[in-house]
Amino acid sequence: MTDARVLHATLDLLDRQLLDRDGILCGNVDDLEIDRDETTGEVYVTALLTGPGILAYRLGARRLGRWTQRANRRIHDDDVPGVLEDRTRIPIELAGQIGPSISVAVGAKDLASHDAERWTLRHIIAHIPGNSSRAPQ
Amino acid sequence: MRLSDLLHYTVRDSDGIELGRVSDVRIVQDGRILRGVQAAFRVDALVVGRGGVAERLGYMRARVNGPWLVRVLLTRFEQRAHVIEVDQIDHWDDDAAVITLRAGRR
Amino acid sequence: MKKLLGVALGVLTAIGGFVDMGDLVANAATGARFDMNLAWVVIVGVIGIIVYAEMSGRVAALCGRPVFDLVRERLGARFGMANMLASFFINFLTLTAEIAGVALAISLASSVNYFFIIPIVAILVWLVCWRMPFQLMERVFGLLGLCLLVFAVAVWKIGPDWNALFSATTHPHVPGSENIFTYAYFGIALFGAAMTPYEVFFFSSGAVEDGWTEKDLGENKINVLIGFPLGAALSLAIMACAHLVLAPRHIVVEQLSQVALPVASAVGRLGLAIVLIGIFAATFGAALETSLSAGYVVAQYFGWPWGKRGSPREATRFHLVVLMSIAAAALFGLTGVDPVKVTEYSIVLSAAALPLTYFPILVIANDVRYMGPNHTNGRFLNAIASVYLVILVVVAIATIPLMIITKGGS
Numbered sequence: 001m002t003d004a005r006v007l008h009a010t011l012d013l014l015d016r017q018l019l020d021r022d023g024i025l026c027g028n029v030d031d032l033e034i035d036r037d038e039t040t041g042e043v044y045v046t047a048l049l050t051g052p053g054i055l056a057y058r059l060g061a062r063r064l065g066r067w068t069q070r071a072n073r074r075i076h077d078d079d080v081p082g083v084l085e086d087r088t089r090i091p092i093e094l095a096g097q098i099g100p101s102i103s104v105a106v107g108a109k110d111l112a113s114h115d116a117e118r119w120t121l122r123h124i125i126a127h128i129p130g131n132s133s134r135a136p137q
Numbered sequence: 138m139r140l141s142d143l144l145h146y147t148v149r150d151s152d153g154i155e156l157g158r159v160s161d162v163r164i165v166q167d168g169r170i171l172r173g174v175q176a177a178f179r180v181d182a183l184v185v186g187r188g189g190v191a192e193r194l195g196y197m198r199a200r201v202n203g204p205w206l207v208r209v210l211l212t213r214f215e216q217r218a219h220v221i222e223v224d225q226i227d228h229w230d231d232d233a234a235v236i237t238l239r240a241g242r243r
Numbered sequence: 244m245k246k247l248l249g250v251a252l253g254v255l256t257a258i259g260g261f262v263d264m265g266d267l268v269a270n271a272a273t274g275a276r277f278d279m280n281l282a283w284v285v286i287v288g289v290i291g292i293i294v295y296a297e298m299s300g301r302v303a304a305l306c307g308r309p310v311f312d313l314v315r316e317r318l319g320a321r322f323g324m325a326n327m328l329a330s331f332f333i334n335f336l337t338l339t340a341e342i343a344g345v346a347l348a349i350s351l352a353s354s355v356n357y358f359f360i361i362p363i364v365a366i367l368v369w370l371v372c373w374r375m376p377f378q379l380m381e382r383v384f385g386l387l388g389l390c391l392l393v394f395a396v397a398v399w400k401i402g403p404d405w406n407a408l409f410s411a412t413t414h415p416h417v418p419g420s421e422n423i424f425t426y427a428y429f430g431i432a433l434f435g436a437a438m439t440p441y442e443v444f445f446f447s448s449g450a451v452e453d454g455w456t457e458k459d460l461g462e463n464k465i466n467v468l469i470g471f472p473l474g475a476a477l478s479l480a481i482m483a484c485a486h487l488v489l490a491p492r493h494i495v496v497e498q499l500s501q502v503a504l505p506v507a508s509a510v511g512r513l514g515l516a517i518v519l520i521g522i523f524a525a526t527f528g529a530a531l532e533t534s535l536s537a538g539y540v541v542a543q544y545f546g547w548p549w550g551k552r553g554s555p556r557e558a559t560r561f562h563l564v565v566l567m568s569i570a571a572a573a574l575f576g577l578t579g580v581d582p583v584k585v586t587e588y589s590i591v592l593s594a595a596a597l598p599l600t601y602f603p604i605l606v607i608a609n610d611v612r613y614m615g616p617n618h619t620n621g622r623f624l625n626a627i628a629s630v631y632l633v634i635l636v637v638v639a640i641a642t643i644p645l646m647i648i649t650k651g652g653s
Contacts, residue, residue, distance in 0.1 A: 194317055194606050195606070195612075201609050202609065203609040203620055203622075203625045204605065204609065204626070205625070205629065206629040206632065
């Protein structure tokens with residue numbers, strides 16, 4: 001490991017835009033999961049956290065966070081097979097390029113941060129005519 | 138633990154003197170290889186103390202230099218931040234959110 | 244040749260797009276009340292928006308991230324959220340003002356009741372946001388906005404003593420009938436009108452959507468460096484008209500019709516027709532920009548898909564925010580709130596909020612990791628940008644106290 005990359009969590013990871021594997025915007029890095037190995041004393045960043053409730057928790061609004069998570073479970077349709085065990089947690093090994101944005105090797109559909117996007121589509125946008133036409137460029 | 142929790146921890150030296158609150162963590166990507174693709178993101182140091190804004194904006198460690206006015210105003214506060222390497226930590230008290238350093242460390 | 248045409252079109256769009264309801268009201272109101280004594284503020288404002296827009300265009304082109312995305316990244320989630328809420332609220336006031344402006348222009352032309360027109364305008368604005376392509380939208384309303392050049396024609400028709408006009412502009416003082424507080428308050432209003440933040444949200448988001456790269460930086464500079472000063476010249480023509488026609492008659496601008504009055508009296512019915520088309524286009528264009536900006540601000544903070552390039556299905560929450568903002572602004576307009584007052588508050592508060600978005604962009608424009616080694620701010624630009632940072636902070640601190648002392652400039 002000669003040129004190991006050095007990052008600063010709040011500077012380089014926190015609040016960055018996430019892009020899914022197709023380049024779709026899919027939330028921000030709302031928080032990071034940190035794991036401490038009690039025996040060796042080593043500390044690792046193990047996951048990027050994103051989605052409803054995570055941001056509220058970070059900002060100290062724990063109750064709002066729990067409420068958002070509950071509300072989000074309600075609008076989540078179960079027909080999508082989950083790739084992730086926890087849909088607000090992206091294991092760090094799935095993170096690709098880290099720059100002004102961070103690309104992750106999952107689909108937006110796999111993330112809880114995208115549930116409200118699809119709910120809005122199904123219940124509102126899909127009912128308005130002309131919703132699927134791209135504007136001619 | 139979440140990063141947002143860690144950012145509430147205070148750091149004390151072995152004599153119990155408070156050095157400040159954790160304001161950022163430095164990560165080195167040199168840990169064991171995960172899923173054969175990526176080296177693990179090992180936390181190698183804690184940035185402790187004031188200077189959150191300058192830290193956040195990248196004025197620390199000369200990543201951003203200009204404009205002069207902003208740099209001067211922000212780096213004033215910056216000098217009070219310490220970088221504490223993780224192996225200097227003696228123990229973590231998760232209930233009190235306190236990190237205590239080994240003896241011999243400031 | 245085609246390239247040249249594109250550049251010319253861009254510049255013309257920038258001129259027409261520079262003026263909106265805020266500029267119309269602020270320039271006419273100050274011209275009527277302070278003659279040309281605040282003209283210098285327009286110059287200060289336009290240099291500021293040039294610096295700000297050029298930086299955010301360059302940032303957008305080089306790292307592909309729009310303003311609000313970076314605001315959160317740089318200021319953190321908490322301060323970023325406060326910033327987002329403040330910006331959204333001020334943008335909402337501006338949107339209300341622009342929709343009211345469109346409705347007033349139509350009602351002046353057709354003598355149909357203003358309250359009847361507001362909902363129709365709101366629906367039209369939404370339809371364009373929903374269906375019309377970005378660039379076409381920008382061009383059509385920018386070019387139609389050039390009808391406002393009739394203000395310059397009006398100044399010429401009035402045939403003022405040019406030397407006196409020039410000397411009045413270059414020798415500003417606080418008029419005897421006013422005090423320093425009202426003078427400063429109206430100065431801030433003019434400044435906020437010239438440097439409205441939504442222009443930059445819109446501009447940088449547009450640059451990202453149009454896929455700007457390093458190659459587009461030259462065009463960015465030309466649009467901004469030529470288009471905005473010409474837009475400012477247009478603002479000054481509006482002010483001069485008010486100074487020449489309204490001030491001697493002691494008319495205080497309280498309605499949009501009074502903004503158009505000097506043109507009607509100097510150029511006649513045709514002039515009035517042209518100016519109403521110009522006002523319509525300028526406010527309609529700005530209504531679109533502020534509607535989309537409402538969506539940009541929220542979506543970019545939360546990292547949602549946003550934009551007009553794809554279909555609404557691909558940015559559902561963004562389009563929902565746009566739709567709800569337009570509906571709420573229309574409802575607010577229908578409560579009978581005074582459109583000129585809303586405009587005045589929106590531009591004054593815009594001025595106060597400027598450091599919130601200007602500062603992060605200034606920092607990013609100096610960050611090598613985002614901009615690459617060759618495109619960070621130069622020393623000269625940084626010097627000017629720092630002066631503006633100080634000005635913006637002073638303005639932000641002074642705004643609320645001045646608003647209270649002058650009772651909103653009355």
